[in-house]
Amino acid sequence: MASRTRGAERRREPLSRERIVAAAVELLDTVGESGLTFRALAERLATGPGAIYWHIAGRSELLVAATDAVLTAAAVGDEPDATPHETVRALALGLFDAIDEHPWVGAQLVGTPSQSPMLPIFEQLGRQVRALGVPQGAWFSAVSALWNYILGVAGQNAANARIPQPATDRTAYVGSVADHWAALDADRYVFTRTVADQLREHDDRAEFLTGIDLILTGITAHRWPAG
Amino acid sequence: MASRTRGAERRREPLSRERIVAAAVELLDTVGESGLTFRALAERLATGPGAIYWHIAGRSELLVAATDAVLTAAAVGDEPDATPHETVRALALGLFDAIDEHPWVGAQLVGTPSQSPMLPIFEQLGRQVRALGVPQGAWFSAVSALWNYILGVAGQNAANARIPQPATDRTAYVGSVADHWAALDADRYVFTRTVADQLREHDDRAEFLTGIDLILTGITAHRWPAG
């Protein structure tokens, strides 16, 4: 009875950009990027595919809007007492977790020019680079390195999420790759074989942070040309 | 006259995996990933779309095969006298140039689990990490950082290539983003504004190498746990 009322209310609720984007995020989370279809979306919103076009220009605008919504929700506030190093870690981790929860965002970020939703994060990263004492002439190079690394991990995570069947255990998948590595030719792939167990037992999040630390160490230790 | 003969010969040449893959690479280079269509491919090969399926399982296998072909052609040989640092640079640059020439490869690499075509490169990178004196327990972490960075740049390059119209000057596009940055709000985007000119004048290739250097510096300077 309550559900009948709710159903009726939902059908009458007018469409809006927000409702469409929220439904799109839900669809992307549950069935992946290839499952985001105007027909599926229209069905969920109890309308026809054409109605959506009144509010959103097309599929790629919808994808950008969905990414924007997720990133806005994941934005990190400034901790006034944090060191630059800590702030970079917090920013990067915020992105990492958002992408971990919504893997399709990773693919979206990699495929998007450094535009709207990522600009604030770029800015915040940049300020930390400045605070680390990098000479001004090298600011762009230093942020770029961090940026490319973060987007690289984002892309990998997105790819990992869409390879096996939606529900397959990530652990099982990593395990099968590790088995493959361990079984490689002993001469041509000494290194990869040796590292197979480290792949099996690694923690994505910790590994990600190690990479951030490496780049920060590099940024600090690098002999930048005076600028 | 010669062209008539050649045309006739081409039509009679039997299909083969190699011819299909070569045609696919050509199509991807000229019209991008969305232009690689079984119908367009079939037309180029003077046959029907169904014929292709006799030799290749489907679109994604075709994409993998095309990527494989490009990477194999771009493989770098071992320079016996090179330092680990130099070898890493050469490997990374080989990938960078291959992706620069065939931007769709970037998207493909990011979307692919560390499987077949990239394994030899992963192995070679790993050997250099070993040669740098990284303790064995940290090998995986160190290569992963390099790997994620390289794939991040790959993805960015692929994205940049598919944003503007195929033939638009890359310089003009970068310039327009730089203009956008320079016009941002002075309070909220101090850093990004300051860096707009560095974006405008930067060289992708040099920037890429700087990032590699930073990570290598980090790998060398990092206080790894003994292992």
Added chain:
DNA sequence: ACCTGAACACCGTTCAAGT
């Protein structure tokens, strides 16, 4: 064994027609 091309089951997007 290999090729053909019509047919199937989808897409995103548009647009006349409705309210």
Added chain:
DNA sequence: ACCTGAACACCGTTCAAGT
């Protein structure tokens, strides 16, 4: 102003039928 849903112009993939 906003919604509807049929229609258009595509896709990847399959498959009976040919050679």
